């Protein structure tokens with residue numbers, strides 16, 4: 001069972017993670033269209049990770065006795081001024097997601113919902129990594145992306161990113 005305010009925020013977070021996925025898939029498509037294949041790959045992997053995040057929240061709600069009620073997912077932007085804007089927007093977005101997760105944590109703490117506080121622990125750690133990755137991508141672009149050779153090297157580096165499903169997903173699957 002959940003306090004209704006916590007259940008509502010958890011449901012909204014499923015949708016927020018789906019929006020994150022679509023945002024990064026849209027960025028991946030723009031980068032692919034502009035022949036930045038490595039950057040496109042990086043954001044494609046990020047899309048998959050965000051879908052995992054959405055499913056972890058979804059399965060947690062079900063497993064912990066809640067009711068899933070999904071709202072609409074907003075359309076992501078489709079046009080970008082360039083790589084720098086994409087990297088800036090992705091960092092801003094991760095900072096927003098961190099604030100959403102903190103808000104769920106605060107609401108759960110307020111009603112002594114310790115299971116949700118514990119569940120969110122992984123996401124709080126994950127957001128440190130998510131913000132660090134986004135910040136590093138932006139910083140490296142600013143440091144080395146100013147000429148064609150540097151940009152090609154960054155693009156090749158990001159082409160190596162491979163999706164690995166988080167073990168956290170399996171923890172909450174198959175319940176309810």
Ligand code: FEO
Nearest residue numbers: 017050053097130
């Ligand atoms: Fe689902 Fe990028 O945090």
